[in-house]
Amino acid sequence: MPSSLVVLQDWLAKERRLTTVYGYPRQGPNRELKKAIEGYWKGTVTADALRQTAAELRRANWQQLNKAGIDEVPTGDFSYYDHVLDTSVMLGAIPERHRPERHRTAVAADALDGYFAMARGTQEVAPLEMTKWFDTNYHYLVPELGPDTTFTADSTKQVAELREALTLGLKARPVIVGPITYLLLAKPAPGVAEDFKPLSLLDKLLPVYAEILADLRAAGAEWVQLDEPALVQDRTAAELTATTTAYAELGGLADRPKLLVASYFDRLGDALPVLAKSPVEGLGIDFTGPAAANLADLAAVPEIRQKRLVAGVVNGRNIWLNDLSKSLSTLVVLLGLADQVDVSSSCSLLHVPLDVAADTDLDPEVAGWLAFARQKTAEIVTLSRGITEGTEAIAAELEANRAALASRANSALTNNPAVRARVAAVTADDSRRSAPYEERAAAQQKRLELPLLPTTTVGSFPQTTELRTARADLRTGRIDETQYDERIAAEIREVLTFQEKAGLDVLVHGEPERNDMVQYFAEQLDGYVATQHGWVQSYGTRYVRPPVLVGDISRPEPMTVRWWKYAQEQTDRPVKGMLTGPVTMLAWSFVRDDQPRSETARQVALALRDEVVDLETAGAAVIQVDEPALRETLPLRQADRAAYLTWGTEVFRLTTSGVRADTQIHTHMCYVEFGDILNALDEMDADVASLEAARSHMQVAHELGAAGYPRGVGPGVYDIHSPRVPDTPEVVSLLRKGLDAIPAARLWVNPDCGLKTRGWPEVRDSLQNLVEAAREIRATQ
Ligand code: GLN
Numbered sequence: 001m002p003s004s005l006v007v008l009q010d011w012l013a014k015e016r017r018l019t020t021v022y023g024y025p026r027q028g029p030n031r032e033l034k035k036a037i038e039g040y041w042k043g044t045v046t047a048d049a050l051r052q053t054a055a056e057l058r059r060a061n062w063q064q065l066n067k068a069g070i071d072e073v074p075t076g077d078f079s080y081y082d083h084v085l086d087t088s089v090m091l092g093a094i095p096e097r098h099r100p101e102r103h104r105t106a107v108a109a110d111a112l113d114g115y116f117a118m119a120r121g122t123q124e125v126a127p128l129e130m131t132k133w134f135d136t137n138y139h140y141l142v143p144e145l146g147p148d149t150t151f152t153a154d155s156t157k158q159v160a161e162l163r164e165a166l167t168l169g170l171k172a173r174p175v176i177v178g179p180i181t182y183l184l185l186a187k188p189a190p191g192v193a194e195d196f197k198p199l200s201l202l203d204k205l206l207p208v209y210a211e212i213l214a215d216l217r218a219a220g221a222e223w224v225q226l227d228e229p230a231l232v233q234d235r236t237a238a239e240l241t242a243t244t245t246a247y248a249e250l251g252g253l254a255d256r257p258k259l260l261v262a263s264y265f266d267r268l269g270d271a272l273p274v275l276a277k278s279p280v281e282g283l284g285i286d287f288t289g290p291a292a293a294n295l296a297d298l299a300a301v302p303e304i305r306q307k308r309l310v311a312g313v314v315n316g317r318n319i320w321l322n323d324l325s326k327s328l329s330t331l332v333v334l335l336g337l338a339d340q341v342d343v344s345s346s347c348s349l350l351h352v353p354l355d356v357a358a359d360t361d362l363d364p365e366v367a368g369w370l371a372f373a374r375q376k377t378a379e380i381v382t383l384s385r386g387i388t389e390g391t392e393a394i395a396a397e398l399e400a401n402r403a404a405l406a407s408r409a410n411s412a413l414t415n416n417p418a419v420r421a422r423v424a425a426v427t428a429d430d431s432r433r434s435a436p437y438e439e440r441a442a443a444q445q446k447r448l449e450l451p452l453l454p455t456t457t458v459g460s461f462p463q464t465t466e467l468r469t470a471r472a473d474l475r476t477g478r479i480d481e482t483q484y485d486e487r488i489a490a491e492i493r494e495v496l497t498f499q500e501k502a503g504l505d506v507l508v509h510g511e512p513e514r515n516d517m518v519q520y521f522a523e524q525l526d527g528y529v530a531t532q533h534g535w536v537q538s539y540g541t542r543y544v545r546p547p548v549l550v551g552d553i554s555r556p557e558p559m560t561v562r563w564w565k566y567a568q569e570q571t572d573r574p575v576k577g578m579l580t581g582p583v584t585m586l587a588w589s590f591v592r593d594d595q596p597r598s599e600t601a602r603q604v605a606l607a608l609r610d611e612v613v614d615l616e617t618a619g620a621a622v623i624q625v626d627e628p629a630l631r632e633t634l635p636l637r638q639a640d641r642a643a644y645l646t647w648g649t650e651v652f653r654l655t656t657s658g659v660r661a662d663t664q665i666h667t668h669m670c671y672v673e674f675g676d677i678l679n680a681l682d683e684m685d686a687d688v689a690s691l692e693a694a695r696s697h698m699q700v701a702h703e704l705g706a707a708g709y710p711r712g713v714g715p716g717v718y719d720i721h722s723p724r725v726p727d728t729p730e731v732v733s734l735l736r737k738g739l740d741a742i743p744a745a746r747l748w749v750n751p752d753c754g755l756k757t758r759g760w761p762e763v764r765d766s767l768q769n770l771v772e773a774a775r776e777i778r779a780t781q
Pocket residue numbers: 458459460511517578626628668669670753754755756
């Protein structure tokens with residue numbers, strides 16, 4: 001037993017310490033919620049039936065948690081679509097265009113249609129914007145606020161769900177997005193000045209929170225949890241002052257439940273003393289991942305002594321078995337700092353799949369290393385017993401945990417000597433191209449002989465229903481491998497014929513063989529494992545099954561060369577090799593936690609590097625390595641970003657530096673804001689970068705131009721998020737804007753992103769106009 005655990009005996013409490021979680025997966029064991037909601041949208045499920053399904057799922061979740069030994073269950077975390085949208089409804093922050101007087105599907109009390117209209121839009125009215133929830137892969141609907149926004153309390157949903165749980169005889173704690181985080185996540189409504197600060201609405205908002213808290217108290221809530229994850233990001237002094245004000249005011253209310261302010265995903269830093277000094281009764285703090293630093297910081301905050309400390313020691317966003325001894329050590333330290341220490345997940349379990357046991361096809365060795373929501377719940381209960389009854393009481397669990405961790409640490413899967421030796425032997429030269437950009441550019445131009453303003457696309461072409469059906473038919477055995485391959489080949493031929501006719505200069509094969517840009521590679525790399533039922537919510541009714549980076553990564557054989565070669569055989573124009581970059585391969589997977597992310601990324605990069613070299617050997621003159629997720633996994637704290645971008649760009653260069661000078665490396669990224677990563681783009685040293693820009697009026701081109709970016713750039717001139725076809729003059733005008741910042745010799749012409757979600761008719765017309773516009777400009781150069 002580690003020595004810290006012996007000390008534990010001194011802290012044993014007489015009474016049982018509480019266990020809790022902040023939220024639970026919403027979908028149900030067989031994604032019942034998704035099916036019911038989509039049925040409702042299609043008209044095959046009635047509103048009543050949908051409500052009933054939802055209520056049953058909530059009840060089943062609470063009962064499951066309770067049976068597993070969770071003392072205090074969360075309520076109000078359930079959502080038909082998104083909990084931030086639910087918060088907007090609760091606060092009456094309904095955008096003007098969705099209000100009853102404006103629109104027939106407007107949000108009235110509990111009107112499902114109005115709610116879904118805000119989430120998804122209708123023919124007549126646009127939805128709220130959607131964006132990532134901190135650095136997770138969950139998306140929330142962005143509140144739209146302005147100086148004239150008036151808030152009104154609607155506690156219906158929170159009160160109803162609390163009552164449901166109380167009726168079951170459970171101890172229940174409503175969970176609500178806190179006022180500071182709500183305002184910091186909001187953006188100025190359409191028509192409101194860009195520099196409007198939603199936080200300026202705090203004074204108007206707090207009385208509405210007060211009303212909701214009073215309603216919940218009246219409905220029987222002893223505690224209410226207010227989530228403030230925005231406080232783990234760098235905050236200004238004014239924002240911290242607003243936090244002090246908010247919790248002084250809410251804490252000072254006469255008629256209120258006890259307040260638990262929870263944060264997660266990173267350390268609280270300067271916000272920790274602010275919250276600790278506030279008159280709230282409890283703090284929920286994350287002690288996992290980058291938030292582990294909270295443990296040391298807490299020692300300097302004596303105010304924690306009298307508070308209820310909910311210790312997030314079981315990581316709520318990874319899928320790995322907890323190291324129980326390590327968590328007990330953390331809890332021991334906390335027991336020395338606070339009088340009441342409860343055990344919890346670090347954040348809502350929304351971010352992990354439901355149950356490892358459902359995945360019966362998993363290699364049992366690997367399954368033993370994993371913990372999804374149900375397993376995490378059990379870990380929380382075990383840890384609580386450990387600090388209540390003593391470690392003797394959980395000796396069996398500790399032993400099993402130690403054995404599982406040892407099996408993981410010593411497994412051949414996590415220790416591939418060849419992979420380890422190769423990573424160890426990587427030198428700085430391996431991530432440096434053989435020649436500087438200018439030399440490469442000249443050699444590439446000699447080889448490719450491209451016109452000024454070369455035209456290309458980002459990779460995928462429309463994923464038609466025929467393609468999806470073919471994939472499903474292959475799975476069910478209705479067609480065999482040969483028939484499937486013939487369909488893919490036919491699609492590739494069609495995509496190439498179209499591109500040649502349209503007059504594009506650098507062609508793509510269209511990616512018809514790829515179900516998903518990460519999964520396709522994960523399935524072919526050793527060390528990655530796929531789950532059958534590991535669904536997690538991405539947004540609304542969209543659920544994804546991220547592959548799991550379990551072991552050391554290697555590439556048993558080439559992954560893309562065959563289809564690339566087939567495509568290149570059909571045409572004389574260059575066809576781009578098309579790969580997903582290492583950072584994106586990590587970002588959209590569950591990543592192992594037993595080594596730094598950079599180490600895993602290096603392994604993936606080396607596997608991809610072999611693919612890049614194989615493509616070159618097969619004859620590819622242009623190879624694109626996509627990194628759309630580089631900005632997404634940017635650390636929440638500024639201080640951690642430089643280190644991340646250093647290894648993130650290094651692994652890109654490691655992937656792409658094994659080729660000759662005359663092989664042209666492209667990359668692609670797509671987000672509206674590039675400000676944070678302009679330097680990173682430079683560090684990547686790609687010969688050409690295609691970037692999203694159509695909606696932002698070529699902003700990124702200007703930023704790159706101003707920064708003196710020296711390489712090829714293709715700022716997107718066709719917004720692929722919309723079915724709209726840009727006409728030739730519009731593309732010409734965007735290109736002229738691009739030319740103001742980037743010289744013609746380095747400007748590329750391409751859409752914002754891949755075309756897989758678009759229909760063929762729009763794609764045909766749009767690309768035709770894009771080529772036409774490039775020709776028009778060329779004629780004037
Ligand atoms: N090559 C990919 C495609 O075109 C890139 C997708 C992305 O950036 N998300 O589909």
